[in-house]
Amino acid sequence: MNALPKFRLFAATATLGLLAACGGEAPADDTATAGAEEPAVIDERQANFEGIGDAFKLIRSELETGNPDVVAIENAATDMNERSQKIAGFFPEGTSVDDGFDTEALATIWEDKTGFESAAQDLTDASAEMITIAASGDTAAVGEQVKAVGGTCKGCHDKFRLDDD
Template sequence: MTLAKSALIVALLAPAVALAASPAIYKARHDNFEAMGRAMKGTADSFKSGSPDIALIRANAAVLAAAAPKVTKMFPKGTGVEGNPKSEALPAIWQKPAEFAAANKRLVDATVAFKAAAAGGDMAAVQAAFGAVGGSCKNCHETFRKPRG
C-alpha cells in the first residue's frame, strides 16, 4: 500500500474513530463532574450538620483536587451538543479556550488550597477554602454550562 493510500484511509476513518470515542469522553466527563458534585455536597452537608467531620472533608478535598485537573482535557473539539444533544457544555468552551483554561486553573488552584486547608484542620480556613472552590465552580457553570431548569 502506498503512503498516499494509507493517508487517505486514515483521513476517511478519522471521523468514525472520533465518533466512536465520543461516548467514552461524555461518560468520563459526566463521571468526573458527578464525583465533584458528590464531594461538594458531602462537604456542604458536613458543614451544615453543625459538627463537621474533618475526615470526610479531607476525603472530599482529595476527590476534588484529583478531579479538577482533568476538566479541560475532557472537552475535545466536537464534544458539545453536536456529538451529544444532552450535553450541557456551551460553545464558549471552544470559542474561548484561553478563558476556559483560566477558569479551570482557578478551580485547580482552589481545590489544591482546599485540600491543604483540610490537611491543616483549622475549620475556619477549611470553610473559607471550600467557599473558594464553590465560587470557582459557580463561575464556570455560569460561563460555560447551559443553565439548568
C-alpha cells in the same frame, strides 16, 4: 473443499473484518452527524463532574454536622482536586450541545479555550487550598474556602455551561 481454499476464505473474511473494525473514524470536521453515537468522553466528563459535585456536597454536609470530620473533608477535597486536573482533557472539539449531543457543554469552551482552561485551573487551585485548610483542622476556614470553591464552579458554569433551567 480442501484445506487451502478454506484457509483463503478464512483469511479473506478475517481481513475484511479487521478493515471494517478499523474504519470507524470521526468525520473530518469533528461535528456530529445524524444518528452519530455519542462519544464516550461525554459520559466520562459527566461522571467526573458528578464526582466533583459529590465531593463538594460531602464537604458541605460535614460542615453542617456541628462536628465536622476534617479527614473526610480533606479526602473529599483531594478527590475534587484530582478530578479537576482532568477537566480540560474531557473536552475534545465537536462534543458540545451545538454538535447535537446530550451535554451542557457550550461552544464557548472551544471559542475561549484559554478562559476555559483557566477556569478549570481555578477549581484545581481552590480545591488544593481546601486540602491544606482541612489538614490544619480549621473548620471555620474550611467554611470560607467552600465559598471560594463554589465561586469557581459558578464562574465556569456561567460562561461555559448551558443553563437548562
